[in-house]
Amino acid sequence: MSKKLITLFFAISLLLFGFSLQRFILTYKFSTTEVVKNINYLSSDVFKGRLAGTLNNEAASVYIKSQFEKADIKPLFKTYYENFNVTYPEKIEGSPHLSVLDKNGIIIKNFEYNKDFKEDTLSFKQNHLSFSKVSSTAVGNDFLKIKSGNNICVLYAPADNKLSFRSSFDESSKLALIVVVKKDVLKTIKEYLEKDDSIDCFIPYKESNANIHNVVGYIKGRDQTLPPVIISAHFDHMGNDLSGNIYSGALDNASGTSFIIEMAKYINSLGTPDRNIIFAGFNAEEFGFKGSSTFAKDYSPKLKGSKVFNFDMIGGRSSIPLSIMGSKNDNKNTPLVKEISNICTSSDISYSYIFQNSSDHTPFRNLGIDAVTFCDDDTSRIHTTSDKSAFIDKTSIQKCYTVASKEILTSAFTKNPLVLYDKLILIFSGIGTGVCIIYIISLKFTKKKLN
Ligand SMILES: [Zn+2]
Numbered sequence: 487m488s489k490k491l492i493t494l495f496f497a498i499s500l501l502l503f504g505f506s507l508q509r510f511i512l513t514y515k516f517s518t519t520e521v522v523k524n525i526n527y528l529s530s531d532v533f534k535g536r537l538a539g540t541l542n543n544e545a546a547s548v549y550i551k552s553q554f555e556k557a558d559i560k561p562l563f564k565t566y567y568e569n570f571n572v573t574y575p576e577k578i579e580g581s582p583h584l585s586v587l588d589k590n591g592i593i594i595k596n597f598e599y600n601k602d603f604k605e606d607t608l609s610f611k612q613n614h615l616s617f618s619k620v621s622s623t624a625v626g627n628d629f630l631k632i633k634s635g636n637n638i639c640v641l642y643a644p645a646d647n648k649l650s651f652r653s654s655f656d657e658s659s660k661l662a663l664i665v666v667v668k669k670d671v672l673k674t675i676k677e678y679l680e681k682d683d684s685i686d687c688f689i690p691y692k693e694s695n696a697n698i699h700n701v702v703g704y705i706k707g708r709d710q711t712l713p714p715v716i717i718s719a720h721f722d723h724m725g726n727d728l729s730g731n732i733y734s735g736a737l738d739n740a741s742g743t744s745f746i747i748e749m750a751k752y753i754n755s756l757g758t759p760d761r762n763i764i765f766a767g768f769n770a771e772e773f774g775f776k777g778s779s780t781f782a783k784d785y786s787p788k789l790k791g792s793k794v795f796n797f798d799m800i801g802g803r804s805s806i807p808l809s810i811m812g813s814k815n816d817n818k819n820t821p822l823v824k825e826i827s828n829i830c831t832s833s834d835i836s837y838s839y840i841f842q843n844s845s846d847h848t849p850f851r852n853l854g855i856d857a858v859t860f861c862d863d864d865t866s867r868i869h870t871t872s873d874k875s876a877f878i879d880k881t882s883i884q885k886c887y888t889v890a891s892k893e894i895l896t897s898a899f900t901k902n903p904l905v906l907y908d909k910l911i912l913i914f915s916g917i918g919t920g921v922c923i924i925y926i927i928s929l930k931f932t933k934k935k936l937n
Pocket of ligand 1: 720738739771798799845
């Protein structure tokens with residue numbers, strides 16, 4: 487090889503090695519420990535279950551905003567907040583009761599809250615219900631359907647006979663009040679009704695309005711004409727019950743929220759992306775994707791050609807495969823779903839598909855925008871008080887990072903091989919530099935010997 491060629495090879499190797507080493511040192515290393523720290527905090531009693539509409543939910547949004555600021559993510563709008571109105575279940579004065587009254591209106595039995603009965607948080611169009619045998623419009627094995635004025639209310643016993651599951655709230659529910667009862671309680675109530683006694687029930691909640699917000703920031707890309715990449719997670723959860731038991735929502739979805747905060751720190755250390763990367767903490771997902779629907783609608787003119795990567799329940803049991811969730815009209819050949827499954831295969835990470843409209847990818851898919859939710863489909867503790875951070879598995883967070891970061895970088899750093907192939911370039915330029923140094927030393931050594 488000519489001396490010139492060797493010098494050129496050495497110069498290129500050294501330059502590339504220098505660049506990629508500097509990049510490697512400056513790149514923030516995604517840390518599952520940091521993710522877990524944030525999960526611990528967001529699911530702690532400080533935020534009391536982050537129910538949209540409450541001050542605890544507001545406090546969570548303030549915290550997420552502070553984390554975006556710390557990661558040097560700029561506000562997408564004038565502020566980080568995108569405001570919208572929601573109807574939410576608000577606690578009111580009073581104690582819950584479910585009582586049996588005799589023909590004279592005297593209470594002959596009181597059932598115990600949280601042991602015998604509990605609210606189902608689906609709907610509170612009505613919070614007081616009195617009924618007798620005649621007002622029960624339908625009687626099933628495990629339910630009683632009651633006509634109350636123009637409303638329909640329901641008492642039901644869940645299949646697992648537990649009161650622990652807390653439903654998402656749905657302002658459009660056709661039912662006015664739903665009360666969960668134990669199987670034996672339902673049986674007892676039916677017996678009393680047969681004897682012409684009546685039932686009186688009060689659940690101290692009402693439906694109220696509140697102005698809440700999504701928390702949205704972004705990293706500015708080189709080309710403002712390109713559609714942005716969106717990285718999102720909902721931060722709201724189901725609050726706490728009338729005895730103060732907190733639904734911490736560690737997996738659902740302190741985990742996804744903490745994951746995108748860490749992603750923001752990592753991606754922001756990589757330099758300027760080709761296009762804008764938006765980080766969105768969505769609110770009121772548990773009320774039917776209210777926050778993501780607001781964002782998708784308000785921002786839709788700019789979203790044509792965008793890709794949305796949503797994270798909901800990241801850090802479930804490691805034995806569970808990573809789920810790629812598309813909408814109910816998607817399938818495994820939907821382009822974005824396919825791209826991600828290919829990455830799973832090449833990274834040797836087991837995965838499964840879910841095609842459901844059950845997270846914040848839904849409003850985007852409804853507008854024809856590419857969107858998926860990464861999810862650990864670990865439903866064992868979901869919407870119960872045992873969804874605690876102690877059960878979060880770091881291995882699953884790392885798996886999700888491996889897959890998601892590859893797809894996100896490919897989408898947002900298309901023109902930057904130093905980011906896309908950082909490790910390969912570092913290794914090969916390192917080897918090249920090493921070879922050149924050895925070659926130069928050996929040349930000097932032979933020269934000395936000849937002299
Ligand atoms: Zn969720």
